[in-house]
Amino acid sequence: MRRSMITAATLACLATPAASQSLTFAINNLGAETWWPQDISQNKYITSNLGDPLIRLAAPYSLDPAVASAWSMSDDGLAYTFALRDDVLFHDGSKMSADDVMFTFAPANVEKFVGFSAIKGGNLLGFEVQGNKVVMRLKAPVPALMDNYISRASIWPKAYVERVGIEGFNKHPIGAGPYRFVEHVKGQHVKLAAWERYYGDQPQVKEVTFRIVPEPATRLAMLRTGEADISYNEVGAATGELKKYGLRGETYGQPAQAVLIFNSLLNLDRAPGRFDDIRVRQALMLAVDRKVIADAVYFGAARPAALPVVGTRMPFYDPKFAPLPYDVARAKKLLADAGHPQGLQFDFTAGTNSKDLAVLLVSFWQRAGIKANLNLLDPVSLSRAWWQRTMQGDQVLLVGGLANGMASAVYFNSKSQVSMYDSAATDALFAQGMAIIDPAKQTEWLRTALLPAMDALYPVAPVLEYQEGVLGLGPKVKTWDRFDLHSFGLQWLVPK
């Protein structure tokens, strides 16, 4: 009897992962809770752990191998060769092959992906299989193809998708990523377990449960009670809350910026206005102690920004473009020189999610004789007004944007929905950069041609730069080794 009890207890211990091997992640939402990559709302937190891309974007302009062990580009930028690993298994045990790569990037599938515009419309000519190598052929070169496209697309199993269909795939998705899908209770949680036959290093955390908890205060409470080991938070107040309770926070994700854009400049085909004058735009930044704001609102998880779109941590960033200092006297002088000796008054619109930042900006401006009438909009309405150019007058908008250099090239291009300005000159310069296929040469072009032209091309005022989000980490988490820019790799999570 006693022996059988011990055996049962031993079996139970073996069946249930040890505490540190099983972690819970309290996340704000999981989108529509569908996992098919063409679904616009598919969720990267899940899908990027189920599937691996050919190559990873480890950091801006830094690629790592994934299911392709090596890659190369032809001199004309029209052919990309990927050497596939031969030990990659999907979660159903089937072996990944060139067929799966071709299936993932098949024109019929690519056309349905949201984004991926550069390889749509017939630009992707097709593939050739050469032994363990796959050659992707393009009609026209696509700069940043690896950063923007290849590293964003996990390779999906052709045979499985054809067998179960999209509906079946959404019920039980499989891939060749470090984690396999275990359980999904709609609206509540998704459970993943480490894929025992993963080609890379075995994840240290054997089981991760994503629990959907929309309220930030509840997520923080769960972190405190130990019901959650990791919590998703927006950068901002949550960082301070984590510190208050002795919990650790770790920033992750794409480099982002809070930027002032000027409505009168959004469509450059119009009469000149007061914000055309760079002195006025600079005065807005000189009047603000951004270090104080970064500490107060972001609890040190942000820093003053220097140039739009290009974060100070980009590899091609030139330190000579330093953020403007806090200098009220200089701000006043610039305003006076620009014909506004009595100060300036304008309407200032910000999203409700940036309220704290906006209020502090208004308060600093006031000290320099700048009166901003703050109007808060819900973030979606603000984005819509910005993207569809429906704002009236010469008001100033506080918006968020990526600061990822060429990877966020979308901000440079007036055809993009999130373009900050519609300018033929900008498009022309951008096209020039896009024509440079060699990554090293492109980086050099960014440093020497684009950075100096930024102020003229993008008449915005970058306020702060930070990363996409901050994760609250509970006592069971030691550290998170690294985050890819397009994924959310649980395999680099280190438990205590």
Place this chain on the structure above:
Amino acid sequence: MARYLLARFAQGLVTLLAVSVVVFVLSRLTGDPLTLIMDPMATKDDMARELARLGLDRSYVEQYAIFLAHALLGDFGQSVFYKRDAFGVFLEKLPATLELGGTAMLLSILIAIPIGVLSAVHQGGWLDRIAKIVALTGQSAPVFWIGLVMILLFSVTLGWLPTAGRGTFRHLVLPAITLGWYGNAFLMRITRSAMLDVLGTDYVRLARLEGLPERRVIWKHAFKNAATSIVTTLGLMSISLVTGAVVTETVFAWPGVGRLTVDAIFQRDFPVVQTAVILIAVMVVAVNLAVDVVYAWIDPRVRFQ
């Protein structure tokens, strides 16, 4: 009686039509879902194509006519976000809300009505005084605050109950108390004042003079006559337990229709917003109709009128 119910039913249909117009127009005035559902890499052409695919490039009148024609056949359209039948998405979340609302309602009936009756019977006594304080607190404190205080006290500090989620009975306790908090206070006050009105009437005094047992006087004679106001309040409460579940479901990560509706509003998922609001309106109309039937059953004067 049949004419009375028929008239109420017709009024309900007019209400539903009005609700459908209001929700249709209001949801569209706040923008379209494209800014949320499209990837930042999408071009303006991608946006235009998607807008046309969703039928949002047509005039409001045209869109409404199409929506109404389909809705009458039970087809509320495809969710923009979930890419599934909006009615199905709503139905999937409804059981969670009914479970939460039903438990909160049950708690109210079991707690608020007896306390309200006893407060009235022992007017000015210790129970009455405590009940008044509880009712006042319940009606003054916002649900959001109550929910978070419950979490901090019972989950974080005492560690007795889980913080959030749905699953076991223990998960249901805190959200049900939070959701029923305001309704409990309201029902307690209504029951008390209705009972006080009835307890002062001649027929109750007569019943007592006749020597009927006090329990019978209170529960059979007085309570039955006070029940009209209580039934009305319960009707209103049952609606507020569905509509008011928005905050509770968000705080406690409860996967119900309240959270679905709020998410859909922020996502500009028009089909889901329309489905949720119209079906909740159907529930309101149905409950009101049911209250009218119960009225007529309890109070013969209503039937004669």
